Amino acid sequence: xxxxxxxxxxxxxxxxxxxxxxxxxxxxxxxxxxxxxxxxxxxxxxxxxxxxxxxxxxxxxxxxxxxxxxxxxxxxxxxxxxxxxxxxxxxxxxxxxxxxxxxxxxxxxxxxxxxxxxxxxxxxxxxxxxxxxxxxxxxxxxxxxxxxxxxxxxxxxxxxxxxxxxxxxxxxxxxxxxxxxxxxxxxxxxxxxxxxxxxxxxxxxxxxxxxxxxxxxxxxxxxxxxxxxxxxxxxxxxxxxxxxxxxxxxxxxxxxxxxxxxxxxxxxxxxxxxxxxxxxxxxxxxxxxxxxxxxxxxxxxxxxxxxxxxxxxxxxxxxxxxxxxxxxxxxxxxxxxxxxxxxxxxxxxxxxxxxxxxxxxxxxxxxxxxxxxxxxxxxxxxxxxxxxxxxxxxxxxxxxxxxxxxxxxxxxxxxxxxxxxxxxxxxxxxxxxxxxxxxxxxxxx
Numbered sequence: 001x002x003x004x005x006x007x008x009x010x011x012x013x014x015x016x017x018x019x020x021x022x023x024x025x026x027x028x029x030x031x032x033x034x035x036x037x038x039x040x041x042x043x044x045x046x047x048x049x050x051x052x053x054x055x056x057x058x059x060x061x062x063x064x065x066x067x068x069x070x071x072x073x074x075x076x077x078x079x080x081x082x083x084x085x086x087x088x089x090x091x092x093x094x095x096x097x098x099x100x101x102x103x104x105x106x107x108x109x110x111x112x113x114x115x116x117x118x119x120x121x122x123x124x125x126x127x128x129x130x131x132x133x134x135x136x137x138x139x140x141x142x143x144x145x146x147x148x149x150x151x152x153x154x155x156x157x158x159x160x161x162x163x164x165x166x167x168x169x170x171x172x173x174x175x176x177x178x179x180x181x182x183x184x185x186x187x188x189x190x191x192x193x194x195x196x197x198x199x200x201x202x203x204x205x206x207x208x209x210x211x212x213x214x215x216x217x218x219x220x221x222x223x224x225x226x227x228x229x230x231x232x233x234x235x236x237x238x239x240x241x242x243x244x245x246x247x248x249x250x251x252x253x254x255x256x257x258x259x260x261x262x263x264x265x266x267x268x269x270x271x272x273x274x275x276x277x278x279x280x281x282x283x284x285x286x287x288x289x290x291x292x293x294x295x296x297x298x299x300x301x302x303x304x305x306x307x308x309x310x311x312x313x314x315x316x317x318x319x320x321x322x323x324x325x326x327x328x329x330x331x332x333x334x335x336x337x338x339x340x341x342x343x344x345x346x347x348x349x350x351x352x353x354x355x356x357x358x359x360x361x362x363x364x365x366x367x368x369x370x371x372x373x374x375x376x377x378x379x380x381x382x383x384x385x386x387x388x389x390x391x392x393x394x395x396x397x398x399x400x401x402x403x404x405x406x407x408x409x410x411x412x413x414x415x416x417x418x419x420x421x422x423x424x425x426x427x428x429x430x431x432x433x434x435x436x437x438x439x440x441x442x443x444x445x
Contacts, residue, residue, distance in 0.1 A: 005042060005043035005047075005048065006040050006041065006042045006043070007040065007041050008038055008039070008040055008041075009023070009034070009038070009039040009040065009041055010038065010039075012041055014222075015222065016179075016222065017176060018176070018177065023041055026041075026047065029046075029047075029050075030044055030046050030047070031043065031044055031046055031047030031050050031051075032044065032047055073169070074125075074169050074170075074171055075169060075170050075171070076125065076127065076171045076173060077170065077171065077172045077173060077174070077177060078127055078173050078174070078279075079127070079173050079174035079176075079177075079279050080174065081129055081277065083176075084272070084277050087154065087272060087274045087277060088274060088275065088277065091152070091274060091275055095151055095152070095274075095275050096138045096139075096275055097138070098149070098150065098151065099138075099139070099149045099151065099275050099276060100138050100139070100142070102145075102149045102150075103139070103142045103143075103144065103145070103149075106145060108143055108144070108145040109143065110143065118366070118367040118425035118426075118428070118429065119421070119424055119425040119428060120284055120285045120286060120287055121284065121285065121421050122282050122283070122284060122285075123282070123283060123284070123285040124238075124239065124242075124280060124281070124282055125171045125173070125280070125281045125283070126146030126147070126148075126238065126278060126279065126280045126281070127146070127173050127278070127279050128144040128145075128146050128276065128278045128279075129144070129276065129277045129278065139276060144276050144278060146238075146278060146280070147237050147238060147239065148235075148237040148238035148239075148241070148271075148273045148276070148278055148280065149237060149273065149275070149276070150234075150235070150236050150237065151234070151235075151273060151274065151275050152232060152233070152234055152273075152274045152275070153232070153233055153234075153235050153238065153241035153271050153272065153273055153274065154230065154231075154232050154271070154272045154274060155230065155231050155232075155233055155241050155242060155245040155269060155270070155271045155272075156175035156228050156229070156230045156269070156270045156271075157228060157229045157230075157245070157246070157249065157266050157268075157269050157270075158175055158178045158180040158227070158228050158266070158267045158268055158269075158270070159180050159181060159182040159226060159227060159228065159229070159264060159265060159266060159267060160180070160181055160182070160265055160266075160267040161181045161182060161183060161265075162263050162265060164181060166267060168283070168284065168285060168286035169286060171268075171281055171283060172268075172270075172281070173270070173279045173281055174270070174279065175228065175230075175270040178227075178228070178267075178268075179221045179222065179227055180219075180221055180226075180227025180228040180267070181221055181223075181225055181227055182225055182226045182227065182262070182264060182265075183225070183260075183262035183263065183264075184225060184226040184256065184260060184262060184264070185224050185225050185226070186202055186218065186220045186224055186225070186226060187202070188224070190202050190220055202217075202218040203215055203216070203217055203218070204216045204218060204252055206248055206249070206251075206252060208248055214231060214233065214248055215231065215232075216229055216230070216231045216249060216252065217229065217230045217231065229249060231245055231249070232274075233245055238271045238273060238278065238280035239280075239282075241271045241273075241280075242269050242271050242280065242282050245269070245271075246266075246269065253266075265323075267283070268281055268282060268283035268284075269281070269282040269283075284323075287320075306439055307342065308338055308342065309439055311338070312335045312338060312339070312435060315331045315332070315334050315335050316331070316332070316335060316431065316435075318331045319331030319332045319424075319428065325417050325420040325421050325424060326417075326420050328424050329385075329388065329420050329423055329424040329427055330389065332424065332427035332428050332430075332431050333385055333388075333389050333427055335431045335434075335435070336377075336381060336385070336427065336430060336431060336434065339434050339435070339438050342438065343438075355434075355437045357433075357437070358376060358377045358430075358433060358434065358437065359374065359375065359376050359377070360372045360373055360374060360375050360376075360377075360380065361373070361374060364429055364433070367425050367426055367429050368380070368426055368429075372384075372426075377430050377433070377434065380426065380430065381430070384423055384426070385423060385426075385427060388419065388420065388423055
């Protein structure tokens with residue numbers, strides 16, 4: 001809208017696929033009225049009140065930052081099912097029948113399992129379509145598994161500019177409701193032109209090691225910048241579709257970041273199973289909120305009395321802030337190494353002490369595999385952390401036995417991200433216990 005609250009209907013329809021329907025709904029609510037020729041949409045007094053309330057609730061900063069969260073739980077924005085039937089067009093009978101057979105053999109029953117993360121990581125959200133008991137659809141009266149089935153998926157990766165607003169507790173199930181943004185602008189001919197009413201897109205073909213040729217669509221947002229990347233892929237289930245798409249697009253994103261010297265960050269990944277229309281979203285979850293006490297430092301802080309404490313807290317903050325899982329793990333590992341060095345130094349002067357409580361037990365066990373339950377911290381560090389640290393720190397270190405085969409490939413890095421993530425959580429738990437013992441328990445504070 002312009003400052004007078006008006007806009008040409010023809011211009012409004014160019015805002016996105018949703019604009020025409022939104023204008024119709026706003027007209028029924030008497031928030032907009034249509035005037036003149038060519039037709040204009042005009043905001044009514046009632047519409048201005050609704051708009052003011054919406055902007056107040058949104059609380060979006062003008063630039064950078066994150067949208068403040070005012071919700072107690074996760075808010076899910078569901079897809080408009082009536083607009084998705086085209087995804088089932090072109091599928092053969094066997095593709096539907098294979099899902100029916102899987103439903104009959106799996107006997108899936110929904111179960112709610114609350115997730116208590118030890119560290120923010122990728123979370124999966126899914127919503128399925130109920131086809132109803134009286135429907136003549138093949139999936140009539142079936143409880144579909146939200147994890148998905150083997151078949152064809154359309155996967156969309158929505159990008160964001162660094163520092164762009166985002167509410168991690170808002171989960172948008174339909175990627176068409178998201179604009180996406182990045183620091184890459186597509187050539188003008190892909191932005192300003194369309195083919196039979198459909199936006200043109202840039203296509204990137206990627207040949208996998210398995211001999212499969214994947215066709216990624218680079219989709220512009222309304223400003224002409226790369227907003228989303230979309231692909232159709234065959235996979236075993238939704239998580240497999242998301243994982244395969246992510247692994248295969250990563251070399252392309254890394255290459256583009258290098259060629260054009262811009263960061264490329266994926267906000268979330270949406271997948272739609274074509275046969276069932278089940279929607280799945282993978283998105284990073286948020287940290288829990290902590291309540292700041294009125295006197296968090298209990299008076300004046302003298303960091304000179306706390307050897308290496310500022311360095312360790314610097315590394316701790318880096319570990320929390322970093323979106324790079326391997327680097328985050330390495331930050332926590334360096335704290336563990338530093339505290340062990342401090343303790344060895346005290347031991348050489350007969351002032352060292354042994355901490356009997358540095359064992360994987362109690363509430364800490366939920367973040368560790370059963371093989372580590374009851375084991376001391378040092379055992380976990382040597383068996384799990386040290387080998388990973390070698391992989392991170394020495395991927396490209398020169399040696400007499402150096403060969404190209406010894407280099408860590410991008411594929412291997414992506415495959416062990418999950419291993420890094422679980423070890424990052426374990427390392428943080430150990431760091432918190434060790435720092436408490438080192439700086440607060442020893443002083444009796």
